[in-house]
Each structure stands twice: as C-alpha cells, then as structure tokens.
Amino acid sequence: EPHRLRVTATAGSGKTQLALAAYTDAIAAGRRPLYVCYNRPLADHFSRIVPPGGEVATYHQLCDRRLRAADRTPDFAAPDRFRRMETDFAVLVAAGADDPAWRFDELIVDEGQDFTEAWRDALLALLTPNGRAWWLEDPLQNLYGRAPVALPGWAGLTADTNYRTPADVLELLNARLPLPTPIVAGSPVADSEPEMFIWHDENGLMEATKRAITRAIGLGFRRDMIAIVSYRGREYSRFTALTHLGPHRLRAFRGRYDLFGEAEYSEGDLLIDSVHRFKGQSAPCVIFTEIDFERLDDQAMRKLFVGATRATMKLIFVASERTAALLTPPSGA
Template identity: 55%
Template sequence: MAHIHPAGWREMSVTGSAAREIETLTLLEKRLSDTPYEIYHGVHWTNVEHGFSAYGDIDFIIVAPNGRLLLIEQIAGFLNESTDGLVKNYQGKPRRIRHQILHTIEGFAKRYQGELSIDYLLYCPDYIVKDPQQAGIDPSHIIDASTKGRLGATIREILPLTPRTEEFDRVTRFLGDTLSLRPDPSSMIGCATQMVTRLSGGLATWARRLEFSPYRLRVMGTAGSGKTQLALAEYTAALDAGLRPLYVCFNRPLADHIGRLVPAGGRVANFHELCDAWLRAQGKTPDYASPAVWAEIESSLASADLPETWQYDVLIVDEGQDFSVTWRDIVLRMLKQGGRAIWMEDPDQNLYGKDMVPLPGWVVLHSNTNYRSPREVVQMLGSIGAVSQPVEAGSPFKGADIEELTYPEGDVEAMLAQTRRAVTTCLAAGFGRQDIAICSFRGREKSAILKLDKLSDAHTLRSFTGAYDLFGNPVFREGGLLAESVYRFKGQSAPALIFTEIDFEEMDELTLRKLFVGMTRARLKLVLVMSERASVQFLDRMSGGGELKL
C-alpha cells in the first residue's frame, strides 16, 4: 500500500488550513492505495505559518519502487494563458509555471549526489487549460479541471510499477534529509491549543444561551469537554456587565491557573483559600497546626452574617464532585439574591470518594465529549472501564504517541530510572521542558519522586514542598520540570505528560478514577511509567474491552 509522509495531515483539516492540499491527499490515498509508492507532502504543523509545499513550489513528491521521482505542483484557482505559457499571479506578481517547475527540478538534481530520475506533473483542479500546446509544459503532464478524475491513472502511467531497487532506498534517504518530515512539536502545540479551545468552546456558547430563572445550572462534563472555557466565559461576561463573580474550586493549583487566565476583578480561590481569607478578614490567624482548623473555619463561615463584600452576583463552582454538602451550603450563601450559579463536576474525577452533592431544582446539562485528549487515550480509557458513561472522542488528534515503560514493583530506583528515560524520550521528540509535566499516581506524602529536588543533574524538579509562606502561598522547589501528584494536577494539562509511579494490586474504582484523571491530562504525548503487575492488569483489561495495544 502507498505510504504518506508525514502522518497527521487528516487532523489539519479542522484548522481550515491546507484544505485543497488535504483534498488531494485524500484522493491520492484512495486512488493509489494498492501501490507501493511513497508519497511526501508539506501539510503539517510546522508549515502552518509558511504555506504547505513540500519543497519549493512542489506540493507532492511521489517515489516509485525503482527510485524515480514525480514532482506535483498543485495550483488552485485561476491561471493566465500567455505567449510565455501558463502564468499564475502570486501576491500581484506574475510567475511562469514552466520556470518554477524547471527551477525546482534543477534544485533537486543539484542536491542529490548522483543521477536522479525526475518527472513532473502540473495539477490545476479549478482551471481548464484552453490551449495545452501553448502552456509551455508537455500537455500529457497537465491535469486540469476537465481531467482531474485521471490524476491517479496518470501517476501510474508516469511511474510504472517495478521491483524495488537500491536506488529507491537512496532516494528516500535523500528525501528524509532534505524535507521537513518531522513536525515541530512547538508549532503543533500552539495549533492544538487553538483547535481544542475552539472545539470545546461550544459548551461555553450554548450553555450560556439557556434561559431559566433562577439561573442554577449543573454541568456534568467529562475531562476536556470545555468546562474551563465555560468558567472563563461566565467570569469575563460578569465583569463586562459590571458584576462581581466568584470562582471557587477544590484544588489550589487549579485556582492559581484560573487566576492567571481571568481579568482582574471578582475573586478566584479554592475552597480552603476562601476559608483562610474569611478568617483573616475577621482579624484572626488560622492555626494550621491544629487538626480541627478547617472544621472550625467551616463552622464559622456556615453561620456568620456575610457582609456585602462577601456576596457575589455570579458563582462558579468547579470540581464540584470534590465538594461536601457543608461546602455547598457555604458557597451558595455567598450568592446574591437573583444571582447566577454554575456548578461544574465530573463523577469520573471523584478521587476522594465523596457522594455527589444534591442540587434539587437545578437544571442539569451533560457534556460527554472529550475534545482535549487524543482519541486513542479516550478509547483506551473506555476499554479498561474507566468511564461511568460512554465518552465521545472529539479531539482532532487520533494518536497520542503513547508509550509504556515498566519497572519491578517496589523498586524505586528502577522507577526513577524509567521516569528519567521518559523525560529523555519527550525531549528527543522535540518537546521543551516547559511542555512536559510529570504526574505521580501517588499523593505527595506517599510519592518518592515528589520528595526529590531533581531526577538527575540535568532534570531538576519544580514541585510543591508541602509548605506555605506567611501569605498562605504554596512553596515550590525551583526546578525546570513540573512535577505534581494526580490529585493536585487535576484540572490542568500538558502537551507531553509522564504519568509515573503507577502501581496497584487490583484495578478497583479508585484506581480507575486515578488512571482517568492522569491519562486525560495529556494533550499530545503520554508516557506511562508503571509497575509490571500494574501493566499486566492494564493490558488484561484492554484486551478484554477492546483491541487497542500499547
């Protein structure tokens, strides 16, 4: 079968970029599927800002088994026919097609050390060449709108199938060195973020169009369904309307993350920050050495008369699955009469085993499409039974570049060695340190990796020490690689995620939820560092639930 290089061109269709090139690739894949051709193109993330040609003005390069090359230049839109042949206007300047093709062929021949057999094809799917004899190009090498149905057949005629030769290997090595076949992850990350934001932003659009009074909306949304976009849209809209919004969640890291995204005004805090701020506003300093400190603060907040400065027009609760009934009552007391309230949660991310908080009379909206996690991750989680309801994979990315590294259970040094290897793998794939996050399956107290300042001299860690400064801010180690527990990293994500210290005796409900949370943090690449016994159970569940394999 024909092989198309590089992969990932189908995913580019959601950007709206390279639409005509992708249309042609789809046609080539269909018409040449039974051939041993190698097809090269320039439709990938690195070229988003620079056009989509594979080399010079050439859009596609096809290599036959004998090493013969066919260069295809695709020109969309209209052409001019002059006495000098076919002419295309680029940015207002006329360019002769014959000259472009000859210049590219000459460039290829000069760079190749040896004799290179090259042919060419002009493909103009939108234009009918009126006088092929005056085109300046052999008419048999022109496929226009009237003959585009013969594109596949013409390629087969120009590149007859022969046995594979050594020249084929030399030519493909040459193309591998000459063309930008490896997409740049830094370019891919930016496009991925924009696409996922746009796709998952639908929840923020239609959830806010619902009208009912009082406005009490409970959103039960899976990971990557757009809950964060909804929170940001609601928060910003409140500020634009001159209202005071309150965003409150369970995790401090998530609150810090949201606080960096929203405009100034209103309040963003996790529940314990809110409690701390309330006590300090009363002129008291929390005694965090006391085991009853949080119960005392909660009791104080639950019964106090709240001043106007502690009342808000809009309430946004995130990670509602981690809230208790007491917490629910406290935050709802902060909502003004007639205010708007949105409660967002995901039962599959309930890591603390709490019962779902009852919200009688609230409108419930389900959002079961994950736009952030690559489709392979979503399918894998479904195959091991890690989702309570079927989740639709809505990401533009099919593969997640998933890797598994194992270690003997209880062997901390082996686990650390495999984690270091995972970091090296991500760096070698082109991800920067700022794009990589290490997420531990264990909590901070039981994790070996989260107690370290560094994995190696080259890999220092930025992780929470467990201490807070005088202003209640968490103190972090000053390293280059972010390292968090699965509990603290919930609600966030990274382009490349290393999910490490995965070890369990049996795949119970809590284990499945932790796997769900951890694996859905990856946006592009996922490396699972797991014990051998955990790996066996994982693969057993996958083989029982689907055909996906690591």
C-alpha cells in the same frame, strides 16, 4: 427563578472555559462573580487569566479570607484546622453577617464533585437575592470519595466529549477502564501512540521514569512541555525528596506558600506533581509514573482517568509489572 445550572461534563470538555466565560460575562454586565474550586493550583491558574472585579479562591481559601475579615483568624496549628475552619465559616455565614464585601451576584463552583452539601449551603448564602449560580463537575474526577451533592430544582446539562486528550488515549481508557459510559474523542490528535515503561522495584521505577523522560525529549518535547505526574500523593511519592532525576532538575511544589500566597517550587526545569494536585491542569506530554495497585477498583480507575486525561499530545505510562498488563492495549489494537 434565578439562574441555576449544573454542568456534569467529562475531562477536557471545556468546563474551565465555561467558568471563564461566565466570570468575564458577569463582570462585563456589572455583576460581581465568585469562582470557587477545590484544588489550589487550579485556583492559582484561574486567578491569572481572569480580569479584576471578582473573587477567586479554593473553598478553604475563601473560608480563611472571610474569617480573617471578621477578625477570626484560623488556627492553622490545630490538628483539625480545615474542618474547624469550614465549621467557623458556615456559622459566620448562617449568622447573617451581611457584609457587602462578601456578597456576590454570580457563583461559579468548579470541581463540584469534591464539594459537600454543607459547602454548597454556605456558598449559596453568599449570593445576592437574584444571584446566578453555576455548578461544574465531573464524577470521574472524584478522587476524595465525596458523595454527590444534591441540587434540587437546578437545570442540568451533560457533556461526554473530551477535546483535549488524544483520541487513541481515550480509546485505550475506554477499552481498559470500567468507565460508566465511553468518553467521546473530540481532539484532532488521533495517533499519539501511548507508551508503557515497566518497573519491578524502586530502582527500576527511577530508571524507567528517566527513560520516559529521555523518550519524551527525543520526540521533540521541550522540558517546559513535559509534566511528570505521580499516581501517589505527595506525602507518599518516592520522588518527593528528590531535587534531580538523573541529569534533570525537578521543579516540585515544596509544600508551602510565600508571603504573597504563591506556591513555592524547587528550582528545576521539569515539573513533577501528584495526580491530585495536577487535576484541572494539562501538559502537551504527560509522564504518568509510580502507577501501582493490586486491583483495578473504583479509586484506581478514577486516578488513572484523571492522570491520563492531562495529556494533550503524548502520554507515557510508567507502571509496575502487575499493573502494566491492565493498561497495555489489547494485541492487534
């Protein structure tokens, strides 16, 4: 039977490193790999660190490229453009358009929790008869409410040790979030002392975030070591329209790409992004801001988990008063 392995592993456990190893090993062995993920920033990062000889794309980038190669350019002006593109891609693959340029010996799916079973079928159809497949996922990072993808007959491997996030941050998450199972700490950083800045209204939010930045810089983090991560999506964030926050120039995604497919960012030196886009990335110091919700439901838990586990050395929460009580370490902790 061809290699089929499903890896269900927590944040910071090394899924991207495994994907990189599988990709480079395939090229070294003369196989042509295809790496597919959901998030564009992750695909952009991965494409910069792999050797030439394979294909790296988000699922929708892959749909677009394949359809264009078949002279079926997607209509990005259509209101349902992404769903239509998915359907057209699936139809093209199912029709057996056997173009050797779109056949692969190794399939690596990253962020598998964000995929659907229809996407699974289309991707597996691109494999050569003896092609190998990897499926890497973390159910706790499922921010889009997707149902689990069935992979019958696949071997499975699980990992619950996080080697990226400071141990005391994981201790806090284990204590305050209703995680299915505790996350095991593998990072040597154990005394990062996660901090909380509280806001009461929009003006207070801006001021608290500025104070968090001042705190991070005061601790010795350079601006290029700090990421401001918003709990809210880019469309709803109060920071989206800003170019500066106090004296700090913000480097924010502008919502478009240049002619070479590179994301366009505003000219700033302090990165700010949404928790959705920053999934799959990390920074030494993360300022996790705009945190506010009425109750700690499953969606809130997942977003908190994703945002908090982006930090490798220091985590600063900027949360509303009603939310802060849910995240503050218990007395004496």
